[in-house]
Amino acid sequence: MDGTTTAQTAANLVLLGPPGAGKGTQARKLEEGFGLIQLSTGDLLRAAVAAGTEAGKAAKAVMERGDLVSDDIVIAILRDRLGEPDCANGVIFDGFPRTAAQAEALDALMAEAGSSITSAISLEVDDAAMVDRISGRFTCAGCGEGYHDSFKQPAKDGVCDNCGSSEFNRRADDNAETVAQRLKAYHAQTAPLIAYYGERGVLKGVDAMAQIDTVSESLTAIVQEALA
Numbered sequence: 014m015d016g017t018t019t020a021q022t023a024a025n026l027v028l029l030g031p032p033g034a035g036k037g038t039q040a041r042k043l044e045e046g047f048g049l050i051q052l053s054t055g056d057l058l059r060a061a062v063a064a065g066t067e068a069g070k071a072a073k074a075v076m077e078r079g080d081l082v083s084d085d086i087v088i089a090i091l092r093d094r095l096g097e098p099d100c101a102n103g104v105i106f107d108g109f110p111r112t113a114a115q116a117e118a119l120d121a122l123m124a125e126a127g128s129s130i131t132s133a134i135s136l137e138v139d140d141a142a143m144v145d146r147i148s149g150r151f152t153c154a155g156c157g158e159g160y161h162d163s164f165k166q167p168a169k170d171g172v173c174d175n176c177g178s179s180e181f182n183r184r185a186d187d188n189a190e191t192v193a194q195r196l197k198a199y200h201a202q203t204a205p206l207i208a209y210y211g212e213r214g215v216l217k218g219v220d221a222m223a224q225i226d227t228v229s230e231s232l233t234a235i236v237q238e239a240l241a
């Protein structure tokens with residue numbers, strides 16, 4: 014992030030929530046609505062795995078198990094992406110931070126750039142519903158738009174609403190066994206960050222069991238307030 018160009022009014026949001034809470038779905042909507050940059054460490058790690066980088070090789074088996082990739086690897090990947098100029102307009106952190114060490118590293122990186130986290134939003138959901146959400150999920154191979162077998166189907170069967178592609182992907186770690194491990198990792202290592210951001214006075218909670226558009230309205234209101 015270029016500290017000389019960061020607007021004081023830029024919104025920098027952290028989306029907290031277990032797998033399937035809707036972090037990616039909502040981050041994409043906020044990106045479109047406000048010109049913020051979605052920064053997903055899951056996407057960055059999957060790209061590193063696909064590219065066969067050293068970080069990707071180290072992360073692959075860990076991700077397939079549903080465990081967290083080491084802080085060193087994730088923070089290095091995040092730091093590189095955050096250093097790109099577009100991030101000065103405001104960032105939605107999707108899936109980062111996930112540990113106390115990552116949260117502290119993020120605070121330090123933001124401070125170096127003369128910026129800060131404006132809101133940390135906890136997407137509140139029932140764990141029991143998350144396996145259904147994740148096992149029904151698929152993504153457009155062309156543009157990354159997310160869909161769901163029951164909750165969000167393309168308007169025309171087999172064709173992406175956004176870019177017209179007819180190719181879709183399902184993630185390797187979206188199976189019941191791995192999802193159970195990902196939920197366990199969330200509660201052990203990431204849920205404590207709700208208190209971390211609460212102590213800093215930037216925490217907001219949103220009912221993310223509501224319909225996608227209803228959740229989006231709540232998040233939009235939070236961003237508008239941050240930018241006011």
Ligand code: AP5
Pocket residue numbers: 030031032033034035036037038039054055056058075076077079080081082083087107108109110111115146147149150151159160161162164165195221222223224225228
């Ligand atoms: P990551 O890619 O971050 O996955 P995740 O946190 O497990 O989250 P998901 O992408 O599964 O869920 P989401 O909350 O984005 O839900 P979505 O919007 O897609 O991480 C994957 C792995 O990478 C980790 O397990 C770890 O190994 C590693 N990793 C990543 N970051 C790391 C870090 N910082 N440190 C260490 N390791 C890291 O929604 C799910 C489905 O539900 C979709 O089909 C959607 O259409 C539907 N849906 C969404 N909202 C609603 C709603 N309100 N009602 C009905 N359906 C909905």
